[in-house]
Amino acid sequence: MPPEDPAGGPRSDAGATRIAGPTPVIRPTPHARVADNRPDPAELYAALDLGTNSCRMLIAQPKGSQLHVVDSFSKSVQLGNGLEQSGRLSRSSMARTIGALKICRRKLETHDVRRMRLVATEACRRASNATEFIDLVHRETELPLEIIQPEEEARLAVVSCAPLVxxxxxxxxxxxxxxxxxxxxxxxxxxxxxxxxxxxxxxxxAGFKGAAEDPFPRAKVVDWISIPLGVATLKDQFRDVTDDAARFALMSWHFEECLAEFSPYADAEGDADPGFQIVGTSGTVTTVAATHLNLRRYDRNKVDGLRMTTQQIDRVIRGYLAQGPDGRRNDPRIGRDRHALIMSGAAILQALLRVWPTDRLSVADRGLREGLLYAQMSADGVLDDGPF
Known part of the structure; x- marks a missing residue:
């Protein structure tokens, strides 16, 4: 099944942000089952990404310049259900999420992970009861969950995609x-x-601006933006439009309007620039790629790094529209957790490709979790110099 989106929620300053102190150490309980041949806990790192739709975690160890994944977890928790209307995380959503986090806690205990970064994104940034939720997570799981700001989320996503550039x-x-x-x-x-x-x-x-004394040639961040629209929130904004094709068109054009202040490089004639590359990371992008490849069973090795033309992407999207909601629901290439959100994600993707001067998209099955892992390992100096 295609992976889920790194999720978030509409942006607001309402949700209190926690500033994390030193990373706590989670010790195994007497009931934790430990395999005799497990990796040395001193080499293990964990990264958890809690967003609007999903709770996803990786446990990995450094292997040269690479990450070797030891264990993983992914579950649809729909933390942001109802957030668009109420501005709050619902009790049922929080309960589902706590259940998933307890599974993550058990995995961390089993592997005796001592270095970790566990973060929440847009849904908690916006929710007025985010502080209450973070406190509940601590009481129920003792996990050190923190809310990160949009710039750090963007930085970590960029870092994870570097090997595909x-x-x-x-x-x-x-x-x-x-x-x-x-x-x-x-x-x-x-x-x-x-x-x-x-x-x-x-x-x-380490930061978009970098240090003045940095001896290495720097990649210059020309601009960055966090648009408070994702697959769940965009879908919710147009939930009253009953016609499937009309809803898709409205979502796509609405998202394009949100790009107006972030398109200084766009070519008015739409000409492709051979020196320009778009790398897309999300469940939407990997699902479109899996559909293009006609994968009935998701295969990361075939998807990660795939380069798709705009014509191939448009063909997949037209196929989704031709299927209609029932057809998408029963399409194994989309997956049960993705069918309701794929058209809002496709609308975002289509808008991006209309605006920016390229005829290809590089598909990344990687994101915030990999960025979190790399940042921790880099800070500890345990990765060889080079892309993972």
Missing amino acids: SAKTEQLLVVDIGGGSTELVWIDLTRVPRHDRARAIMRLH
């Missing part, structure tokens, strides 16, 4: 389509030697 790329747009928000980061690589471009992007985990 072509050495020929001079202008890069990284797009992370979430459940409640969409992050876009435009990066200028013209001053970075071709052989160092992936590493230069990875160094952005």
Whole structure:
């Protein structure tokens, strides 16, 4: 099944932000089952991404310049259900999420993970009862969940996609389509030697501006934006439009309007620029890729790094529209957790490709969790110099 979106929620300052202190150590309980051949806990790192739609976690260890995944977890929790109307996280949504987080807690205990970063994104940034929810998570699970701000979320998504950037790329747009928000980061690589471009992007985990004394050539962040519309929130805004095709068109044009202040590089004639690359990371993008490849069973190795033309993407989207809601619901290439959200995600994707001067999209089955892992390992100096 295609992976779920790194989720978020509509942006607001209502949700209180927690500033995390030193990463707590979770010790295994006497009931935790431990395998005799497990990796050394001292080498393990965990990253958890809690968003509007899903709760997703990776446990990994460094292997040279790569990440070796030891365990993973992904579950649709729909934390943001009803948030668009009430501005609050509902009790039922919080209960579902706590249940998923308890499973994550058990996995962390089983592997005796000592280094971790567990973050929540847009849904908690917006919710007026976010502080109450974070306190509940701590009481019920003892997990150190923190709410991160849009810039850090964007930075970490960019870092995770660095290995997919072509050495020929001079202008890069990284797009992370979430459940409640969409992050876009435009990066200028013209001053970075071709052989160092992936590493230069990875160094952005420390900040978009960088340090003045940084001896390495830097990738220049020209602009970035966090749009408070993702697959769930965009769908909710147009839920009253009953016609499937009309709803899709309205969603796409509405999202394009939100890009008006973030398109200084767009070509008025729509000409493709060979030095420009878009990398898309999200469940929407990987689902479109899986449909294009006609994968009845999702295969990350076939999807991650795939380059799709705009014509191929348009063909997939037209197919979704021809299927209608019932057809999409029964399409195994879309998946049970994705069918209700795929058209709002496709509307966002179509709007992006209309505006920016490229005829190809690079598909990334990676995102915030991988960025969190890389940032932790980089800070500890346990990764070889080079892309993971």
